[in-house]
Amino acid sequence: MYKFFIIALLLVGSSVRAEGDWFESFKKTATDKDLYHFLYAMPKGGDLHNHLSGAGFPEWWLELALAQEKRGYIYYTKIKINNCAGYGGNEFGGNPYLLYFKNIQESTYKKLSACEQSEYVRLQDMSAEQKAGWLNSLKLDSAHEGRDEFFQTHWQRLNELYMNHYVLAEILVRNMQAFGREGLMYLEIDCSPVGMRPDGSLIDAEEVYRYYKERLQQKDAVESGVTVKFQYALLRFAPNAEERLAQMYAFVDAHRDMYVAIDMVGREDNDKGHPLRFLPTLRKLRAQYPGIDLSIHAGEVDEPNKHIRNTLLLGANRIGHGVNLLTDPDTYLLMRHSNYMVEVNLISNLLLEYVDDYSKHPFPELLRTDVPVALSTDDRGMWDSNLTDEFFVAVKEFNLSWSELQTLGLNSLKYGFMNDELKTKLVHDYQKKMDKFAQQFQKGSQRVLSSKPPMRGFICNHYELCSTP
Structure with missing residues (x-):
């Protein structure tokens, strides 16, 4: 790792350290919409904190779920609650009964009682009002919604939809295409090799892995220009998490061409997933x-x-979120000028109420005291956002310099888990693209700002960009 940092510094040279006076001048005169257009067109390095099952926009989920009928998959969604006897739900677990728009396969539907079946409708048969509710149920876009809505209903609503690897593969490719249009070069995404057949039986991980590999070799994926690597996600508070962790280690070891790491995920305030629970297991696996x-x-x-x-004691090289790092001064000092990176998710942290507003976010303190950080999108489909939104928030709220923008992009590649050869190439290509972009912008900014980037819900609602001229 140290050797690579030396190489990266040589590649970056003085151009990263030099302050972009032209960018400061641009910020002083640019409208918010101009700034957003600029950041959309700006080359970007990597997105290192991205959950595939949370990266699909609701309209993608619906379209792709309906398209699976040709493979024998029919999905039903819950539109009524008839208080059926013996429903067997678990309101505080993964199978809540009192939840609208929970999605199940036809194989599951056929096992329900007649009363429970009357609560569901096929996705194909939803009314316009039901469809609107279905789409809205997968977005976190209302003031009364927060982390409980996200952790306890969004995933439970998707339910058997995210067990369909055909759907997820298409969501992955659509992300690659959308990120490619934003100028992203590298995507490191949580993608667990799980799948379910139309009859409800599970598909072997090897078969799922082969399908993802083949799908990424198809023309539309390759032409996105985005390089993709996978992490295997472990739900940290699951009762069998240690057993699953051992299985994941074996799988990642056998599939290093696509899988580069393991990611421990899940609601951290569930104490059953506390970090030191896994120390003995990880030491055995290492x-x-x-x-x-x-x-x-x-x-x-x-x-x-x-x-x-x-x-960090578990052996992690990257920390997802790190919102409360400043409350632990000893660890904060350890991470300054270190090889440990914090994956910062500004939009996620606001919508899930880990900060009340951006003035409370530790991001600028970490960035400007040399704790390695990079911006990422987390569950962008549920936030209705993209990576440009993260950069817009960072520049708008914290007055980032051109040098800091480049540092964020470089960190998102330097701290990726890809091999050194790929890393060196991506860093080199990124710096060339950024230098070219800056030169072209300074020669004629209208060329850069003439594009009309798509603006999604978060940026439209939180900053009202879509209503401005």
């Missing part, structure tokens, strides 16, 4: 498997605690 990286969610909580420190 004695067996060489060089498997860890990226672990930590510090995504309200109260001060030692979770980030304990996560």
